[in-house]
Amino acid sequence: MFRMQMLPLRLLSLSKFQAQSAPLLRFLSISHGCSSTIINGIPQNHVELSTSRMSHHEVKTFCTNPDLAAKKCVPCNSKDLRSMNEELANELITKVPDWNLVNEGDKLKLTRSWKVKTFTKGLEFFQAIANVAEAEGHHPDLHLVGWNNVTVEIWTHSAGGLTENDFILAAKIDTLDLAHLLRIKPK
Numbered sequence: 001m002f003r004m005q006m007l008p009l010r011l012l013s014l015s016k017f018q019a020q021s022a023p024l025l026r027f028l029s030i031s032h033g034c035s036s037t038i039i040n041g042i043p044q045n046h047v048e049l050s051t052s053r054m055s056h057h058e059v060k061t062f063c064t065n066p067d068l069a070a071k072k073c074v075p076c077n078s079k080d081l082r083s084m085n086e087e088l089a090n091e092l093i094t095k096v097p098d099w100n101l102v103n104e105g106d107k108l109k110l111t112r113s114w115k116v117k118t119f120t121k122g123l124e125f126f127q128a129i130a131n132v133a134e135a136e137g138h139h140p141d142l143h144l145v146g147w148n149n150v151t152v153e154i155w156t157h158s159a160g161g162l163t164e165n166d167f168i169l170a171a172k173i174d175t176l177d178l179a180h181l182l183r184i185k186p187k
């Protein structure tokens with residue numbers, strides 16, 4: 001871990017929002033390209049600064065780890081965890097493109113739906129997801145409606161919105177081989 005001195009702000013352009021927290025951002029210890037500061041719900045050591053291509057009023061700080069599925073959720077009760085803004089969520093949703101980013105009364109969530117072959121395969125589907133959730137200590141909301149319609153919603157309840165944990169869980173769910181449980185739509 002090496003500590004970067006005061007970042008020349010010309011290298012880092014700050015969004016209006018982040019400009020207020022500029023002092024917080026000023027001293028970033030960068031370890032392997034990650035900042036050591038919680039920013040928009042991404043826990044420490046998971047945020048990489050990128051010299052921004054954007055106008056000099058904005059900085060993009062986001063998780064650039066190419067593989068969310070390889071990461072580990074952080075405990076949701078960590079005091080610094082707070083929900084991310086829509087801009088960051090729109091960045092991260094590109095990493096789990098099969099999921100939908102929804103805004104329910106100002107609460108951001110990830111959702112995705114499947115059709116399963118049978119009701120009991122729906123329960124098997126839930127169990128496979130539950131195994132991942134338990135391993136991560138981070139849990140989705142599971143819905144099985146009309147016997148074969150499964151919808152999974154993911155958000156961080158303790159933060160009242162989305163954190164990186166939610167995208168990690170979604171990415172891990174995407175690695176599961178669940179095709180045998182699903183009713184594949186005829187082409």
Ligand SMILES: C[C@H](O)[C@H](O)[C@H]1CNC2=NC(N)=NC(=O)C2=N1
Pocket residue numbers: 075076077137138139140154155156157158159
């Ligand atoms: C102590 C433990 O971290 C909390 O109870 C966890 C459990 N699983 C969780 N899952 C989700 N999605 N949000 C939470 O806030 C949450 N909190």
